[in-house]
Amino acid sequence: MRTDTDLLIPVITLVGPPNSGKTTLFNLLSGKNYKTVNYPGSTVEYYTSHFLSKYNIKADLLDSPGIVSVVPESLDEKVSVDSLYSHPKLGVPDLLISTIDSCQLSRHLLLPKQLISSGFNVIIVLTMTDILAKRGLKVSESTISNALNCDVVIVNGRSKFGVEKLIEVINKNLIRAKESDKKNITHYNSLENKRDLVETFKEIEEIVNDAYEPIKTTEIINLNSANSELSILQDNHINNEFSPDKLTLKIDSVLLHRFWGFLIFLIVMGLTFTSIFWLAKPLMNLVDKLFVSLNTLVIENFEPGWFTFLVSDGIISGTGSVLVFVPQILILFMILGLLEDSGYLARGAMLIDKPLSKIGLNGRSFVPMLSGFACAIPAIIAARTIPNRRERLLTIFIIPLMTCSARLPVFALLIAYLIPQEKPWVGGIILGGIYLFSVLISILVAAMINKFRKRIFNAEDSSSFILELPAYRIPKLSSVISHTYNSSKQYIFRAGPIILGFSLILWFLTFFPNINPEVLTEGFSTEQIQNLERADRLEHSYASDLGKFIQPFMTPIGMDWRIGVSLISAFAAREVFVSSLALTFKVTSEDDKQQSTLLNSLRNAKIEATGEKLFSVATSIGLIVFFIFALQCLSTVAVSRKETGGWKIPILQVFIFTSLAYFMTFITVNGLRFFGIQ
C-alpha cells in the first residue's frame, strides 16, 4: 500500500484501444521505453513510470492494457478493468489520458465516453492526425471538447507536436482533480444491453460528423503529397465512413491472398527461423568465448581453493550460461517486433486461426507460440493477449514444447557427435527435422489436452477471434528496440537468477564434501594433477551419490548416472546439461593425458558396469528425443504458475512432458537397438 506522502502524488493513467498510439505517448512522456501489449490477463501488470523531469510534473504515470470498452466480457477482462478503476497499489487514478486514433474517431470515442460517464477526469489525446491530413481532413478539437465536456489535445507522436500543450492541459486538470472527489467514480454499467450500446454509438456518430472538417485547399498545398490527395478530397464528402487505407488494401490483396497469402506466411516464418541461427551464431560464440577466457583468467591467477572454483566454475560459468542465449532471444524478438510494428503479425494470426482452432487454440496463440522458440518465459507472458481463458491456458500448456533456444546447444552437441565431420550440412537437415518434429508433437499434444480441457482448465467460455488489422506502416525502430529490450529483460531477470542459482547448487553438489582429494602427484604436470583432483572430487561428491540413486531409472534408456546427474542439473535450464556433461566427462574420461575436447571424451565414455560405449547412436538419438519433450526449466514452471494462477497446470506440465520424454526415449533407444542400431 502507498504511504501518506505517496498519496499526495497524483496518479495519471493512459488508456486507449489497441493501435491508438498509447504506448508511443507513454514513451514520449516518460522517456522510458516500455512497451505494453493488449492483455486481458489474469495477472495485470501496468507499466508504471514518471514524467520526464523537463515536463516538471510530479505524478505517477501508468500505462494500461489496450481495451476497446470498460465493460468486461470475461473474468480476466474484469481484472484489468477493475485495476483501471482502482489500481491495487496506486489506487484510483486522478486523471486519465485517453488516446484516440483520429482516423477512427467513431470507433475509438466509445472508451473515453464510457470513462467520462464513470466520473473520471479525462483528457483526450488525438493521434495520427498526419494520416488524416493525407485524406484531406482535420479534426476540430473544440467540437469534441464541447460535446464530451473534457479537454482535447492533438499530439503527433513522431514529431512531438502538441506535447507542450498536453503538459499545460495536464497541469490544469491536476489542479481541478485535487478538488474533485474520487468517491464519485463508479463502474460503468449502463452498457449492459444492446440498445445502450447502439445509442452511445449514435451519439458518437453525431459528434464525429461535426468534428471532421475538410482542410482548405491552401492548406493542402502545404502538404507534400498535395496532388495525389486532392482527388480524394473531391469525392470524399465529410462522413465517418472512410474506406480503409488504400495502400493497405493493395498490400493485403497479396499478403492475404487466398493462395499466395499462406505461402508467403510460411516463407516469412521460415526466413525468421533460419535468420535466428545465422545471425545469432557468431554472437553466441563471442559470449561463450568471453566467459571461457574469464574462467581461465580466474583459475590461472588465483590459488586453487574452493573459493576460486566457486567463482570460476560456479558464478562465471553460471552467468555465462544465462547470457549465451541473449543474442538469439534479442534477434527473434527484434524480428517479431518488426513484423508486429509493420502490421503483419495480425495478418499472420488471421491466416493461422482456422488450423489452430481445430486443436482448441486461437489465431492469437500464434505469436506466443512463435516466441516460445526463443524462450518460453516471455512467450507465456505474451499469451495474455488471448481473451478466451481456455485457449490461453492451452497455449501456455504447450509453449514448453516449442524448441526454445536453450535446447539448441544440447542438440548441436549431440548432432555434432552423431554426424561425420566432413558433412556438416547433414546436421542442418537433422536440426530442421527436430524443429518440424517438435511442432508436430505440440500439435498432437494440444489436440489431446484439448480433449480433456474440461477437467484440466475448468473453463469453457465461448471462443472468439475478432482482431483489428492495423494499416501497414514502416516499423518505428524505437518501439521495436524497446519491445526487444523488454522481452529480453524478462528472460534475464526471471530465468537468470534461477539458472544461476541452480548452477551454484550444482557446483556445490559436484564439489563437496570431498574438497581436498588426495591423488598421486608423482610424474604428473600441474594441469594433470588438477584434472585428477577434479575427477576424484566428483566421484565422491553429493552429485554422484544422487546420480547413483537414479541409476535404476537410467539403465532402461541406455544411460548411466553421469548423464542422469546432467539431466537433473538441466532442470536449472536445459543448456546447463552441456556444461554439466563437460564437467562430468572431461574429467572422468581415460584420455586425461591432454586436454581433450568434450566430443572426444564423449566418444570414449563407457558404461562403467559393462564397458559398453555410453554415447552410442541409439542413446544419443534418445537424448535428443528426451530434450524435445521434457520440461526441464524451473523458470518456466514459475512463470506458468504465476500466469495460470495456480500450481495445477505447471505440475501437470512437468509430469506429462517429463514422463512423455522418458517414455519416448525408452521406445527410441530400445526400438533402435531392436533394429540393430547400437
Add this chain to the structure above:
Amino acid sequence: MRTAAELNYREKGIISDIDSSHPSSKRIMEHGFTPGQTIELINKSTFNDPIAISIRGTLIAIRKSEADCIKLK
C-alpha cells in the same frame, strides 16, 4: 436474411441488426458493428475463415461463426 458471413469477395452490405443471443455480440458491437453501418468484405483467409471486413474505416478480422450474427439489410 443474409449475414456478414455470407458476403462475397468485395461485396458491400448495410448492417440491419446484431443478433444479441450470440455470446460475442457485445464484443462485435464494441468494435463498431452497429445497425446502419456499411461494411465490405475485403479478404478471406486461405481456409475461407476468418474473413476481413472493412468497418468505419478500418479492417477487422473476424471468424465466420461470429460474423454470422451481423445481420444485413
